Amino acid sequence: MKPTYIIGHKNPDLDSIASAISYKVYKQSSEAGLYIAAAAGELNDEARYVLEYLDFEPPLILKNVGTRVEDLLDEEDYLYFTADMSMTEIGNLMRKNNLKTVPVLDDQKRFLGLVTIGDLAMIFLEKLGTGHHLDKSPLILQEILELKVSNIMKTHDLMLFLKDEPVDEARKNMISTRFRNYPVVDEKNHYIGMISRYNLLEMKRKQLILVDHNEKKQAVDGVEEAEIREIIDHHRVGDLQTISPIYFHNEPVGSTCTLVAEKYLENEVYCSRNLAALMMAGILSDTMLFKSPTTTTKDRRIASKLQEISGFEPLEWGRKIFENTGYLEKLNDEDLISTDLKEYVSGSTTFAISQIETIDNKRFAERKNGLINRMQLICSRKGYSFLCLMVTDIIEESTEMMIAGDDSSVVETAFGQSSVNHSIILKGVMSRKKQVVPVIYDALRKQNLI
Numbered sequence: 001m002k003p004t005y006i007i008g009h010k011n012p013d014l015d016s017i018a019s020a021i022s023y024k025v026y027k028q029s030s031e032a033g034l035y036i037a038a039a040a041g042e043l044n045d046e047a048r049y050v051l052e053y054l055d056f057e058p059p060l061i062l063k064n065v066g067t068r069v070e071d072l073l074d075e076e077d078y079l080y081f082t083a084d085m086s087m088t089e090i091g092n093l094m095r096k097n098n099l100k101t102v103p104v105l106d107d108q109k110r111f112l113g114l115v116t117i118g119d120l121a122m123i124f125l126e127k128l129g130t131g132h133h134l135d136k137s138p139l140i141l142q143e144i145l146e147l148k149v150s151n152i153m154k155t156h157d158l159m160l161f162l163k164d165e166p167v168d169e170a171r172k173n174m175i176s177t178r179f180r181n182y183p184v185v186d187e188k189n190h191y192i193g194m195i196s197r198y199n200l201l202e203m204k205r206k207q208l209i210l211v212d213h214n215e216k217k218q219a220v221d222g223v224e225e226a227e228i229r230e231i232i233d234h235h236r237v238g239d240l241q242t243i244s245p246i247y248f249h250n251e252p253v254g255s256t257c258t259l260v261a262e263k264y265l266e267n268e269v270y271c272s273r274n275l276a277a278l279m280m281a282g283i284l285s286d287t288m289l290f291k292s293p294t295t296t297t298k299d300r301r302i303a304s305k306l307q308e309i310s311g312f313e314p315l316e317w318g319r320k321i322f323e324n325t326g327y328l329e330k331l332n333d334e335d336l337i338s339t340d341l342k343e344y345v346s347g348s349t350t351f352a353i354s355q356i357e358t359i360d361n362k363r364f365a366e367r368k369n370g371l372i373n374r375m376q377l378i379c380s381r382k383g384y385s386f387l388c389l390m391v392t393d394i395i396e397e398s399t400e401m402m403i404a405g406d407d408s409s410v411v412e413t414a415f416g417q418s419s420v421n422h423s424i425i426l427k428g429v430m431s432r433k434k435q436v437v438p439v440i441y442d443a444l445r446k447q448n449l450i
């Protein structure tokens, strides 16, 4: 079955990737056909992080959708010979199936040669010779019957096509030869099928559904050779032309994922928790956590529906995505410390713990002095006894806790560690709520008792 590729724009962002994958699942579960999620280029850090986190396969990278030899292949199963087959075997197969050209393959389906009806006829004619030896006819027949495919197959002067070859090139090569059929192989010489001169006359275009764009210059290369079947987008209407009328959904909302999610909800198509979280990620990324002026009430409404399905809290999930993909690096020290800061009070002591999550603690190593200085300033401004910044490495599953403030020894006592250059390392500590806050409260209580 010929697939329909669902693909976003070049330099794909998270919305493009997430909408392609989620719309693929939607189409696959609600309509007939074969759908493949694709990307017009390599994935960025953000998309890669979200797909890994939610355990999705990355989409197929498709940098050109021009027509390839592979697109011309017939879909029927093919018949083939093996080198050890006898003349009676192949004779039977050819007669029963009306075959004229048959590939010879090894047990790995690698291409070895061709047997054509014309070559076979020539072998018969040559064996028969001038017909003067009528008395030897049983012997001649025996010789013919003893032949194997390996003796008769043609292995030289053949024209093979690679499946990824552009059709225009294949057509040029075909004009210079006179064969009826041409075998097609992959880069490892595995046989894929046969194309005929007739196939080359037909124009079999790749089938596309575009998401998150509709302008030609943003679209994957070769789009002019493909057939666009649908477009779902939230950008201005551009310049792409289609062959026939298509489904074109364009709406000025914050993200394409909003529109795809709306389809799931409206048509009550099953949506898994992870898929809901994926579409939510697309919305959060394109709307910059709903801060972008492109954000609409529909984006918020759909995101909260996705929260019900996925159990992901939008702002928490969005922050996590940004924090792991370079967003934090762009913030200044003050904003970085404040982005997820929580205050706590125990008796007369007020303290604060902030947390950032990263996939690599080292990203913040160079900034440490600046961060500590800024934390000291925040402590005196806000009257905190101490301020902790948890830099949690979610890959290593450990936290570097940077500590500032006059009473930072409380934290050292709580975890039984002396700080080195204003920080302690907490292996296995990921949760502020469960693994840090109770320990500090406990230490404060004990201190007050003394």
Ligand SMILES: [Mn+2]
Pocket (backbone or CB within 6 Å): 015, 016, 212, 234, 254, 255, 256, 286
């Ligand atoms: Mn978008």
